[in-house]
Amino acid sequence: MSYEVIQVNKGTLEKIKYHYISSLKENPPQGAVFSAKTSGCTITAYKSGKILFQGKDAAAEAGKWQKDAGPSAKKTAKPSSRKPVDNHSYQPPANLPSLVLLGSDETGTGDYFGPMTVVCTHLSKEQLKTVESWGIRDSKMINDTTIREIAPKLSKECTYSLLVLHNEKYNDLQKKGMNQGQMKALLHHQAITNVMKKCAAEGLDYDGVLIDQFVQPARYFDYLKSRNQTWSSEKPLYFATKAENLHPAVAAASVLARYSFLKQMAELEKKIGLPLPKGAGPAVDAAARRILKEKGKDTLYSCTKWHFANTGKAFR
The missing domain is CATH 3.30.310.10 (TATA-Binding Protein)
Incomplete structure (x- = not known):
């Protein structure tokens, strides 16, 4: 749809x-x-x-x-930017705004420095009203200062699961042949499973699960299967690009994932003792070269997604 x-x-x-x-x-x-x-x-x-x-x-x-x-x-x-990735049978239904959903999103995937963070959230109907009044929306549309103000309140309001894939583990998985899409799929699946268990324990109901889509559903399920994981719940699973604009549960997940990423970056900067720019542009290249020169290869490895092109530039 x-x-x-x-x-x-x-x-x-x-x-x-x-x-x-x-x-x-x-x-x-x-x-x-x-x-x-x-x-x-x-x-x-x-x-x-x-x-x-x-x-x-x-x-x-x-x-x-x-x-x-x-x-x-x-x-x-x-409409001109609509991609084939949106064409599948797992699109959310027309009554999406009225549904109580688990929403799952991630951040840090395009940043050379820092981890990947994935969050799944559950918000009841009353909680949905509350967070909508705060102006919850995609974390990419909110500045970091506002993220830091909203996220602590949000974490107390909703039921959620946060997973952090630190750089060294990320690099280890990547060297073993796991691509970023596969990592994301497995993290989303685990975060969703965690929240489903919490909902079952706390008697919280929901109508389905919505993932901010990063790959075609068929590929997502293939990624799960590659690690002997499957979607076995009777609850429907939906995928949609820009899902954070479609349902507050995904927007909430986006905000919490970003908040965690910002905290992780602050801790890394303190540990490394040098600035760690976000993204993967020229400022990041300059920072990588400085870390390599002043702290060495092992330190650079410990705080980056090593397979990014920035690594090669740092060694030039």
């Missing part, structure tokens, strides 16, 4: 509601301002100004409001 998400101001939100007045649904999902259903699209709007378009006409319907919404509108999924 195709989907688009846009952000609009209050005035535009009312204008859009009026446009779909003849198609409004009597009982919108919990937390929604309104919901409408056309022949090819379901439109769900929230107080935050976020509007979710789902269905075969999602791109066309969302496109109607880009110019009209003005500078405050932000389209988070461009």
Whole structure:
């Protein structure tokens, strides 16, 4: 199923509601301002100004409001950038916003320095209302200062599992032939399994699991199978790119994963005694060369994803 998400101001939100007045649904999902259903699209709007378009006409319907919404509108999924990776039978259903889901996301995968962190979260209906009022969204859209403010509150509000794959273990697995996608799949699976066990122990219900998609579902299951793991739950498993924009549980996982990554980076910097830039650009290359020169190869190995091209540049 195709989907688009846009952000609009209050005035535009009312204008859009009026446009779909003849198609409004009597009982919108919990937390929604309104919901409408056309022949090819379901439109769900929230107080935050976020509007979710789902269905075969999602791109066309969302496109109607880009110019009209003005500078405050932000389209988070461009129809022209839709990739084949989204075409599969594990797309979440149209009533996604009304579901209680386990959400799973990761960070640190594109950073040369620092670990990979994966988080799965569970939020009850009441907790979903609470965290939405905090402006929970994709951690890539929130600055690090705000992440540090929100994450501690969030960790107390939700049920979650955090997994950290430190650099030396990452490098060891990579040398043994495991690619990053396989590592991510196994970490997601473990974090999800951990939260499912917590939910069972605490009597918490949920409707399914949503993973921020990084690979086609078939490949994800192949990765699990390669380490004798399988998805055996009766609960449905959904995959969607930009899932953090579709459900607060994934956005919460994104925030907690980023918060953990920031803390791990701070600890690494203290341990190494030199700055560790984020990402994998020129500043990272310069830092890697300095660490190699002042601290040696073993130290560089201990704080990096060794197979990245930055390593070769550091030795030049």
